[in-house]
Amino acid sequence: MQKIILYAAVLLCTLVTQMYGQETFDERVKTISENIKKITSEEKEALKQEIEDINKLLENGTISIEKAEAEKRKAAEIRAKNIEEKVALEEAKLQQLVKDVVDGKIKHSEDKAKWGTTIILGSNSNDSIGENHTEISIGSMKVFKGEKDKFKRNSKRTTSQFVFAFGLNNVVADGDIGSLEDSDYRVWGSHFYEWGFTYNTRIFKNNNLLHAKYGLSLMYNNLRPTDNRYFVKQGEQTNLQEFGLDLRESRFRNVHLVLPLHLEFDFTPKSVKENGDVRFRSHKSVRLGIGGYAGFNIKSKQILKFNENDVRIKVKEKGDFNTSDFTYGLSTYIGYRATSLYLKYDLNPMFKNNTIDQNNISLGLRFDFN
Structure with missing residues (x-):
């Protein structure tokens, strides 16, 4: 059922954005994607630092092994909960964005109307997209603005x-x-x-x-x-x-x-x-x-x-x-x-x-x- 809803949302986005333009939509999708990655990275680094601090206390004899293990479990649970809650907020923004597109609330400027747009599921396609075209990969949450941008980002090590x-x-x-x-x-x-x-x-x-x-x-x-x-x-x-x-x-x-x-x-x-x-x-x-x-x-x-x-x-x-x-x-x-x-x-x-x-x-x- 969720897959059917996702397909329907994508089709609606495609139809509406052909009428209203896509650049603003692209930027917002990219921002949400970057926010999700940033949340995961920050919480992971924070957990790593907390575990290192706990290990230092253990090495100094300030706390026992049992206390250290309990503190590590507690820190991991808190960081996992933070990820779930913060990612859920970003997902809600994405749902609202789709609704705004369908309702025609997102407009475009005339100087950007020449850009075409392709929305795909899963990973980005192998096809060349041209310099005046935008490709949005829903599955990987990536936006490519032109063939040069796609080639550069896909060539990263x-x-x-x-x-x-x-x-x-x-x-x-x-x-x-x-x-x-x-x-x-x-x-x-x-x-x-x-x-x-x-x-x-x-x-x-x-x-x-x-x-x-x-x-x-x-x-x-x-x-x-x-x-x-x-x-x-x-x-x-x-x-x-x-x-x-x-x-x-x-x-x-x-x-x-x-x-x-x-x-x-x-x-x-x-x-x-x-x-x-x-x-x-x-x-x-x-x-x-x-x-x-x-x-x-x-x-x-x-x-x-x-x-x-x-x-x-x-x-x-x-x-x-x-x-x-x-x-x-x-x-x-x-x-x-x-x-x-x-x-x-x-x-x-x-x-x-x-x-x-x-x-x-x-x-x-x-x-x-x-």
Whole structure:
């Protein structure tokens, strides 16, 4: 449904901007895009500085290891919340901007009417756009004003991407992949999603194969237990127990703030213009990424829905379920252009002290909007 709405909004923007001009709209879209990137960068740097300050206090013996870990988790949770809230404000501005365009509130000056405009989804296209043309990439939130601007920005050794991923989620018990066949969690009901921003740096100046891909992401891992069960904390153990009433829904979620790092093999060929200029593009062909991630668990929550005496009840439980404070794992993806098949596996157990270790595993689709 959201995809249909996005397509409709883009079509409306295209029709209206052909009538009213595009330059002001371009500038505002670019400003919103830059604001989102600035928010992410500033919060990431602030978190890095806070962690360094906490480490100094730990080295000086001012605070204990336990206190330092608690302060780091608290700082990570605050920065993640800041990112969500501030990005939500920018998204609201973008929605209002689309509405203003549709309502015809955004005008243009006569000296800019000669510029044509193309709006595309996802990554920017391979086509030349000409010097008197503007290309807007909704997916990557980039605006190119003329072919020279597009060529220059696409030839940079380091580019940025917005990443979104979703798919199935489950756990592997005691490292036995065969345990998935008799899982305690619903296969299609348990899922994950992830969003964040990454930087992609070409490692060699004149070779496009190897890239370093790094950034900041929020990961949401959801599990839905089978057989009318839910999680109960019993001392240092967290186990599944049967609920006394019929559950309409039982869902357990962990939210992680992580730093992903991948070595990416990009098989996009170089582009040579008629004048001999060489451009090393990325995300235009087959890509393979191998790496991992590490970060903090910033939230654990359980949601229960059931009926009692003909009353619909929804319970949300937040807090310490004995989940691991830190998360780290391996991940890989392979795909074409912006779309990839994505696999990630937590090396740390979901619960710290359970008799049986349960490691989260996820498989789905990943989109890197370049």
